[in-house]
Amino acid sequence: MTTEYPASLEMGISPADSxxxxxxxxxxxxxxxxxxxxxxxxxxxxxxLEVQGVDFEGKNxxxxxxxxxxxxxxxxxxxxxxxxxxxxxxxxxxxxxxxFKTFPEFSFKHLDVYNxxxxxxxxxxxxxxxxxTGKYDIVIASSLFTHLxxxxxxxxxxxxxxxxxxxxxxxxxxxxTWFFYPPxxxxxxxxxxRRSVFxxxxxxxxxxxxxxxxxxxxxxxxxxxxxxKILLKVNLL
Numbered sequence: 574m575t576t577e578y579p580a581s582l583e584m585g586i587s588p589a590d591s592x593x594x595x596x597x598x599x600x601x602x603x604x605x606x607x608x609x610x611x612x613x614x615x616x617x618x619x620x621x622l623e624v625q626g627v628d629f630e631g632k633n634x635x636x637x638x639x640x641x642x643x644x645x646x647x648x649x650x651x652x653x654x655x656x657x658x659x660x661x662x663x664x665x666x667x668x669x670x671x672x673f674k675t676f677p678e679f680s681f682k683h684l685d686v687y688n689x690x691x692x693x694x695x696x697x698x699x700x701x702x703x704x705x706t707g708k709y710d711i712v713i714a715s716s717l718f719t720h721l722x723x724x725x726x727x728x729x730x731x732x733x734x735x736x737x738x739x740x741x742x743x744x745x746x747x748x749x750t751w752f753f754y755p756p757x758x759x760x761x762x763x764x765x766x767r768r769s770v771f772x773x774x775x776x777x778x779x780x781x782x783x784x785x786x787x788x789x790x791x792x793x794x795x796x797x798x799x800x801x802k803i804l805l806k807v808n809l810l
Contacts, residue, residue, distance in 0.1 A: 592647075596641055599640075601662050601665050603640040603643050619651070622748060622804065629652075629711070633710050638714065639665070639669065640665055642668075644715065657681070657682060657705065657708075663683055682704065686698050688722065698721055698725075698729065707739050710738070710743050710744040711748070714747065718730070719750065719769055727779070738809065745807040746807070749805070751792065751800060756793065757770045773801075785808075789801065
């Protein structure tokens, strides 16, 4: 299936430039100072996974914490089977459903969850349940766990992601990013702009209980944007 660009993408302008312009209109979610980097940042992360052998073509993708579509925009060019973005900020969900309305295989859903730093949703993160169990081949959790405020919430989210992947025909791949200590200071000791830092070996032990870590890279410095990236092959039921 070949995806056509919607009429809102200008003729004669590169898809990347068009998507950057459209994504820069978002009023919530990921809004960097340099709007020209929005599409490129998502595309570069996807290419990192493709280098690690991840093939998006024909796959169903779940993006948890989809924001204003930073990952979704470049995925329109990967000929995926389907994409669902789960997002806790209602404005982001509405923005993306409007922006991607000409891509019927893309949908965005509100994850009604409470976070004391950002949103006043109904459900605790340690109890929330994801929709569409067993539907997906690949789950993306980019800059998501860096915002969860408790280890109990982390455990529940990993469990929900595993259930989302648990189909015998699934690829069973989970990509996630983290701030770890070491090298960073534990949450509460250092102000990282309300970004959560978890114990490295505590998280690695948790992930290994769900599957096999295929690759782990970056996250070796205390730079504000240097997150550890992990590709996990989830054990399927």
